[in-house]
Amino acid sequence: MVAVNLWSGLRALADGQEVVEVEGETVGQILDALVAAYPGLAPAIARGVSVSVDGQIIANNRHVKVAPDAEVFLLQRLYAG
Amino acid sequence: MSKIHVNTTVNGDEVEYLCDPRETLLDCLRDRVGLTGAKEGCGTGDCGACSVTLDGRLVCSCLVLGAEAEGKEITTIEGMATGDELHPLQRKFIEHAALQCGVCTPGILVAAKALLEKNPDPTETEMRYWLAGNLCRCTGYDKIIRAVMDAAQEMREAS
């Protein structure tokens, strides 16, 4: 199980939880698992999110592997300028 | 409206073109004479990217009508180097990394050359005020001023 930290605006959509545990070996699997567990998160995930895995920011890559004890944060989808 | 036939001299060459009375000298240099070094950054004489000299005087070519060039002598950035030998200002700009995107560079080089011909030993303040009519958005002007100062020194020592 991977612990995923949600930003405060999403907590209401995840039964008020700040940290949610889901199964997944890659970023994509984890995001899919989040939506499966909390369908209210679907629009946010569909809109696009970036993810931080142990401090490394993954802008947009579903296939990046995530270790079971990794610290994962959901972030607003990053883009450049 | 029929076009005006203009005979003029650009960078020492005799040039003639037909222009609409409303066209600027900048339009004519770029679209009739094929010299695209002068750029239109604003069209209102505020940015200096179109700088050329007209009978030895530094002007914004976007504020001169194409028809006004009749019988005059114009120099542009394309006339600054001699064959494959660059003017010291051009060399110093490359050396000092005084350009980033380079679009303001032709206008600034023409303006700086006009300054040094008038005043071969300007102070930094004089240089900054002379070039105040040439906008640069990339460099913050620091390396440009250093390049012009270095070129001025080299030109003074050579003369």
Place this chain on the structure above:
Amino acid sequence: MALDSDTQKFKYIGTRPDRPDGLDKVTGRARFGADFSMPGMLHGAILRSPHAHAKIVKIDTTRALALKGVKSVVTRADFPTGLTGEDWNIQENVMAGEKALYDGHAVAAVAATSALIARDALKLIDVTYEVLPHVTDVDKAMAEGAPVIREGAADYSVPEGLHPNIVRYMDSGRGDLEAGFAAADLVLEESYKTEAAHQGYIEPHACVGQLGADGKGELWCCTQGHWFVRQMCTAVLGLEATQLRVTPSEIGGGFGGKTTVFIDPVALALSRKANRPVKIVMSRSEVLRATGPTSSASMDIKMGMTKEGKITAASGTFRMQGGAFPGAPVDVTTMLAFANYDIEHVHHIGYDVMTNRPKQAAYRAPGAPMGAFAVESMLDELCRQLGLDPIDTRLKNAVKEGTRATFGPKFPPVGLIETLEAAKAHPHYATPLGPNQGRGVASGYWMNWGGETSASVAVGEDGTVQVSIGTPDIGGSRASMALMAAEAFGVPYENVRVNIADTGTLGINEPTHGSRATFASGLATVEAAKEAIGKLCKRAADKWGIDADAVTWEDGFAKPSGPNAGEYPPLSIAEIAAEMGSTGGPISGHFESSPDGFGGSFGTHIVDLEVDPETGRSTILRYLVVQDAGKAIHPAYVEGQFQGGAVQGIGWALNEEYIYGEDGCLQNPIFLDYRVPVASDLPMIDTVIVEVANPGHPYGVRGVGETGITPPLPAVANAVRDAIGVRMTQLPLTPPRVLTAIKGRG
């Protein structure tokens, strides 16, 4: 793709050779967007709404079409329907649909045999408008009763009951704010405002487009990202992506404003109808009215600090308008507002609001300068009231490797502390100040970017090397790319030619934005070089009859890797290249990725200025930029980014703003009145490059282009505060505003 080694000795990287496009640019030979022509070319012009908000009742193009020399006219009816999301937003912005949404919004276009005829033809297009009430201020646009820009544009995040102009809402943070503020010795609350600014690139947008009825097209344009242009044009026009080939010209500045499209789909649409290429060049007033300025922001900040200088809690509400479309970068503003500091209790709320203004586009660290202005001003005020030194206080709270960021994850190695220490030690900080003079300090951050990247390298028949990348060169990156290729291959810098390839030549590349070109294209160039080097080694191995892994590459030569491999004289790249054709064929390498591992860049600025008490004019006396580059590939171009970013920030702090009249129209759409810094406004800009290597890049590179614009807004405001004794919370600090503040201080 991690850092190749801890201590690296470089032969070429870190030197300052002449840039490869220098000769072209100092002779006027370099071809920018408007410098290109095609045979049979027509000239396009765009008709723009004179109203800030109006229904478009009818467009009659009959008279325009009848004008001699006019070959095509287009309106929204000539564009496909059925787009959604951002594709629809771009199409709606490129050519108005049912409503004109801002002063300058494109409503129709013509192509004619000369630019003057095209301009004359615009006057013959009859548009019937029904003028509507408008709103241009962010706070007014959120209020009950404000004119509605568009119904139903809000996304899932917006709570019920808010005005339809509020299209996104964000809420992020952690900890217990109440406890945090209770633990402070001083808590301050303040509101701050910044106005919209324009990137101010000297080159207006320009393009030449050619599109056939068969859906095949060519486009020449000045852009930061031609694959983005391809994607947007093909989406807006209903074309297949690879049937449009986009070639980037040299670009006369972008700063984010040329990462999107405004005129390119219009040129292509006109071209398709006329069956001839069409050139469109924007005028300066079109650029200011109808391209993509930044958002304006209205912000409330609350921060608490102990008397020793530790920040105990921070909260901020950030309201930003991005024009008549969603997209104000308030998500970034909230993410980065307090990111410099280690704060346990922190909360951010953000609103993305629509107004009757042009669709915002990125401008150098989009969203960050606004938050930095508010937070660094507040921090300065806290220090001032507690009698604390601004640099020491920042050092006390600064993030470093392992600190938990205010946006959640832990920081990898970063250089904020190093920049603060270098600023503190610099003689500038000890320089005495005179009457009416003030000093301001501020720090800022940009997290930078990776993004989709494709690059290839090929060995020439004489052993020189060509590199093909897809990130247009805005600030000298060709030189840095050549330095990295030279370092990787071990060949002189002069033996490398870098080309910016068109969309038909490489896989997708994101634009030159996000301070990513040196990092991402550089990384791809190095990896592509490694692939080519592997092949060069294989040719040598085959020639010597040994295993490929018994050959190493050093300084431009293939060598046996050790005495066991055998005794063979080294083979140079030129020698191997000369025989390529008969030893297996061409030798090249390529690399594609969307790299993570980009490292953020922190910066600290110090500015001294003098305020004239009679006019309110501020004159910059001294300016220092200290910033972390990770590894400066070409130090002169790193310095150039530091200086350029600082001066844009100075302009935004002191003079630049979008001024809208009562009629909702832009009052200052020319450079005379939209006042950017000129040479006589400024002193030399001192720079110090700090290098805290980024572990995610083979040479430790961090992007540097954007951070430089985040500290100046607050640094200048803090210096004015120091000089006149009044805290000003609204930018820009124009002379009339400063004079009012001086007179009001009693």
